[in-house]
Amino acid sequence: MIPMTSSGPKAFAELGLSEPVLRALADCGYTEPTPIQLAAIPLVSAKRDVLATAQTGTGKTAAFMLPVIDDIAGRPKYPGDTPLALVLAPTRELALQIDENVRAYGKYVRTRTAVLLGGVNSGPQIDKLKRGVDVVIATPGRLIDLVKQGAVTLADVEFLILDEADRMLDLGFVHDVRWIADRVPRPRQTLCFSATVSPAVRSLASTMQVDAQVVSVAPPAAVADHLDQQVMFVQRAHKLDLLIDLLNENKDGRTLVFTATKVAAITVARQLDLRGLKVGAIHANKTQGQRQAALEAFVKGKVDVLVATDIVARGIDVDDITHVINYELPELAENYVHRIGRTARAGRGGIAIALCGIEDVPQLRGIERLLKEELPVRDDHRWHSEEVMACLAASERAARQRAKAGRMRGSRSKWAR
Known part of the structure; x- marks a missing residue:
């Protein structure tokens, strides 16, 4: 295990990253490395396999x-290049987040990416592969389909990266991951990142890695004691109406509204603006300059509401946000903790409200499992939906029945079923 200490490099430049990558990090608002970056970057740069929690x-x-972007930055680029790095992600949302980050980090070295996702037309993905890529970010199922079609080859992959490995196993991708790993040639560098390193994750990693260095960082901080969390059950069609009601109740406050996608962020911000609210937005369609201008307007009180997606909200560091409203719940429960951590800072109180429709019920259950508590329900609004509450109750009953059935089957691992 690599120990996590407070000594060591305090700036990205001290980690040996190139000037173009450092410039991109400055554009992203990154000032100093996080603990996992301090621990992992030197190991990845040294070509070690890494198993990270x-x-x-x-x-x-x-x-x-x-370090992967830095490594491939100096390679010649030609049309039709096959990928040098492959990142596997369990969900579309995470794959898109990774892609957005990679493009931001590699913008001055022209890192070419392709995102391979199921559920959408594969034609544009294949066209992008034909033009040449450096990094492929993929969900396992779509990648396997395209490999079998001959649309993508893994023959030149030097870096195999598994992100959210534990979630990959939870979703039943273990055989897909092994199939893919068997087709990435050795020697290679294999990096495995996971929220928890369970025996199943260790077993999977051991078949793919050689003498892996294990690093770990602490989980996200607990929710602040003086943060008032609430969940409101509402049909999707009435979410915007409820949001407007809440904002009108909070005219003297400063509110951060989170959406799951940039499309939703654009739509919500436009609708709020049409209703006369002073609103800004930061999402992937905005340039860095536009994002910074929107954030500054929020900080200076020129706008009272800022609509944001998770991936571009990391630079938001404002102490007096009074409300965080989750217009859409994040697919990853940990993102909920990071979202609501934007309020109740510096000893101040804050309110975090989750708008939960039927489509959000699985995410709400994941959040409550992570927090180990149920969110208090607020039903004193005209859009309250008993149907959504019933859906949540049914989901909980089904989960209890599955757990009971699992106990009756004995102690067999769920990966074997």
Whole structure:
């Protein structure tokens, strides 16, 4: 285990990263490395296999991608290049977040990426592969489909990266991951990042890695004691109406609204603006300059509401945010903790409100499992939905029945079923 200490490099430049990558990090608002970056970047740069325990929000994408981007930056680039790095992610959301980060980190070295996701037309993905890529970020199922079609080859991959390995196993991808790993040639560098290193994760990693260095960082901080959390059950069609009601109740406050996608952020910000609210937005379609201008307007009180997506919200460091409203719940429960951590800072109180529709019920259950408590329900609003509450109750009953059935089957690992 690599010990985590307070000594060592305090700046990215001390980690040996190149000037173009350092410039990109400055554009992203990154000032100093996080603990996982301090631990992992030197090991990745030294070509070691790494098994890392790190939660979402700890800076793990930069920890594994910055040295990889640096390594491939000096390689010649030609049309039709096959990928040198492969990142596997369990969900579309995480894959898109990783891609956005990689493009931001590699913008001055022209890092070419392709995101391979199921559920959408594969044509544009194949076209991008044909033009040549350096890094492929993929969910396992779509990658396997495209490998079998001959649309992508893994023959030149030097860096195999598994992100959220524990979640990959939870979703039943263990055989897919092994299939993919068997087709990435050795010698290679294999990096495995996971929120927890369970025996199943260790077993998977051991088949793919050689003499891996193990590093670990602490999980995200607990929710502040003086933070008032609430969940409001509402049909999707009425979410915007409820949001407007809440903002009108909080005219003297400063509110941060989170959406799951940039499309939703654009839509919500536009609708709030049409209703006369002073609103700004930061999402992937905004340039860095536009994001900074929106953030400064929020800090200076020129706008009262800022609509943001998770991936671009990391530079938000404002002490007097009174409310955080989760317009859409994040797919990753850890992101909820990071979102609501934007309020109740510096000893101040704060309110975090989750708007939960039927589509958000699985995410709400994941959040409550992570927090080990149920969020208090607020039903004193005109859009309260008993149907959503019933859906949550049914989901909880089904989970209890599955757990009971599992106990009756004995102690067999769920990976074997």
